[in-house]
Amino acid sequence: MRVSRVRLGAEFLKGLIGLRILFTCIPWRTHFQALVPLAWALQAAGHEVRVASGPELTDAVTASGLPAVPVGSDEPVVEKLDALLVPEVMAKVQELAERGDLLTDLSENREEELTWERLRWGYQMTQRTQAAMNDAMVEELVEYCRWWQPDLVLWDWLSHAGAIAATAVGAPHGRMLLELDVVGRMRRHYLRVRAEQAPEKREDPLGDWLGEWAEKFGAEFSEEMVTGQFAVEQMVGSMRLESPLPHLPLRYIPYNGPSVVPHWARRDPARRRVLATFGLSLEQAERHQAISMEQMQGMLDALADLDIELVVTLPERFQRELERVPDNTRMVEFVPLHAIVPSCSAVIHHGGVPGFLEAIAHGVPQLALGSACPDMGERGPRLVRSGAGLWIRGDAPEDLDGERVRERLVRLLEEPSFREAAGRLGEELAAQPSPAEVVRDLERIVDRSGSR
The missing domain is CATH 3.40.50.2000 (Glycogen Phosphorylase B;)
Known part of the structure; x- marks a missing residue:
């Protein structure tokens, strides 16, 4: 015994x-x-x-x-x-x-x-x-x-x-x-x-x-x-x-590191909010980024007259390189994605997985720019086929000009099918x-x- x-x-x-x-x-x-x-x-x-x-x-x-x-x-x-x-x-x-x-x-x-x-x-x-x-x-x-x-x-x-x-x-x-x-x-x-x-x-x-x-x-x-x-x-x-x-x-469960939700993100936006984020690693590996500062300026200028609140995450030293920041644009160094994406009508990003999956998780249409991430040649077309967003490959610098970004963003904001498809993907992700x-x-x- x-x-x-x-x-x-x-x-x-x-x-x-x-x-x-x-x-x-x-x-x-x-x-x-x-x-x-x-x-x-x-x-x-x-x-x-x-x-x-x-x-x-x-x-x-x-x-x-x-x-x-x-x-x-x-x-x-x-x-x-x-x-x-x-x-x-x-x-x-x-x-x-x-x-x-x-x-x-x-x-x-x-x-x-x-x-x-x-x-x-x-x-x-x-x-x-x-x-x-x-x-x-x-x-x-x-x-x-x-x-x-x-x-x-x-x-x-x-x-x-x-x-x-x-x-x-x-x-x-x-x-x-x-x-x-x-x-x-x-x-x-x-x-x-x-x-x-x-x-x-x-x-x-x-x-x-x-x-x-x-x-x-x-x-x-x-x-x-x-x-x-x-x-x-x-x-x-x-x-x-x-x-x-x-x-x-x-x-997918978001983790953005130590984070503070700013006051401006604690209420519903007065206008449709669009987040443009190009990754936390921008300052570490500038030459590997999907979008140049010249292209960034062109994008801001092209979106300046839209009735939106454009939130752009950009390290301060790059903010200083911009010649103009439109009135409809809020520049921030960092904001936790899971705190802001739910309030957005669209997300613009460089293909990074956090921005990509955060948008899907909350059923938000997205626009991916460039091929900085190694799988974007496959993930970009799959995003387009899903109907939940658009992708600009950006093989040539002129591909990412401001007017092209504007045209794609307006489609995401005005065509209901994008949000419907993003919602379906969000349900699929939540079931994993x-x-x-x-x-x-x-x-x-x-x-x-x-x-x-």
């Missing part, structure tokens, strides 16, 4: 002990913010949660109330990426651009455009980019995982350091996706075309890089290090790309599993893996 009681007590205690869940993320604030709702749901369910990233993200992590594990150097990730632009790389970019043979659109899906030369060049640059963002974190991260022994590793889709560490310690791991999984689809294209090459020409820069790290820690490379063993996807389901990879749909429900799915994954 004593033995049975001991066993019963052990099983009872096992049920009370939480799992150890490690999130890894490149040191980029907006990528981290997308992880927070699920991380908090896991913590609220009684599990131990840690967030590992470069030291420059520590303040953002701790401000969310989650424990941070700083790993790697404190050199800003933007500087690491800028260091890739060495003369030999720029010469190759120029050579391919002159031939019209530069693969820059990760959304490209036409087989005739996916030549071996283009794919090979693309993956050479992918490997360099991934190494720049991840290499500095790997050794400390593996050391931490060997000590802490996580039961599950969830890694932001750019944070392959998490996949390396999980492989090194034998923990199950999944990729956290923000955008559509064009990266996973491109990888499948690459492997298909690579298999058609002569054996001596089947290079795989990304696989070799991950394999070298795995070998260093006594493991072997597998495609799971590229894709994760499964993916957690926040994108609205009807827009999701088909994939052979197991996936867990997740309802909540973070608390996804916690149960993750617990089952750990249980099946036997990692506990």
Whole structure:
């Protein structure tokens, strides 16, 4: 009888002990913010949660109330990426651009455009980019995982350091996706075309890089290090790309970091409100933005006579570069999206997932500008086909002139079909599993893996 009681007590205690869940993320604030709702749901369910990233993200992590594990150097990730632009790389970019043979659109899906030369060049640059963002974190991260022994590793889709560490310690791991999984689809294209090459020409820069790290820690490379063993996807389901990879749909829950709702946003607007937001990362990576300051000025001028309240989020130093701010425009550095989007009649944005999904969540028509986000070549057309918004690709600077933005915005404001379609997408997004429900799915994954 004593033995049975001991066993019963052990099983009872096992049920009370939480799992150890490690999130890894490149040191980029907006990528981290997308992880927070699920991380908090896991913590609220009684599990131990840690967030590992470069030291420059520590303040953002701790401000969310989650424990941070700083790993790697404190050199800003933007500087690491800028260091890739060495003369030999720029010469190759120029050579391919002159031939019209530069693969820059990760959304490209036409087989005739996916030549071996283009794919090979693309993956050479992918490997360099991934190494720049991840290499500095790997050794400390593996050391931490060997000590802490996580039961599950969830890694932001750019944070392959998490996949390396999980492989090194034998923990199950999944990729956290923000955008559509064009990266996973491109990888499948690459492997298909690579298999058609002569054996001596089947290079795989990304696989070799991950394999070298795995070998260093006594493991072997597998495609799971590229894709994760499964993916957690926040994108609205009807827009999701088909994939052979197991996936867990997740309802979008906004997290904008420490936020204050300003007085002007605490009442209904006197006129139709339009939000124009171009991302929190504008000041960090100005040259990667979808819209230039000249185009911004053109947009403001073109919208100046509309009977709207235009709210534009823009860092102060960029506000000072504007020559004119119309009377119908309110300039702010930041406003939490979930506090203002419900009061909007339309949202203009650069394709960033928070603005995109926030508009859908509240049934607000949207206008996406440019292709700064890697999946916009796929997500933009899907938005248009859904009827919930419009997209201007912006391949040429003149594509984003103010009059074109005005014409699209007026359509969103005047044609009821856009709001009706946005409402339908909002209902679909609201029906996706909540973070608390996804916690149960993750617990089952750990249980099946036997990692506990």
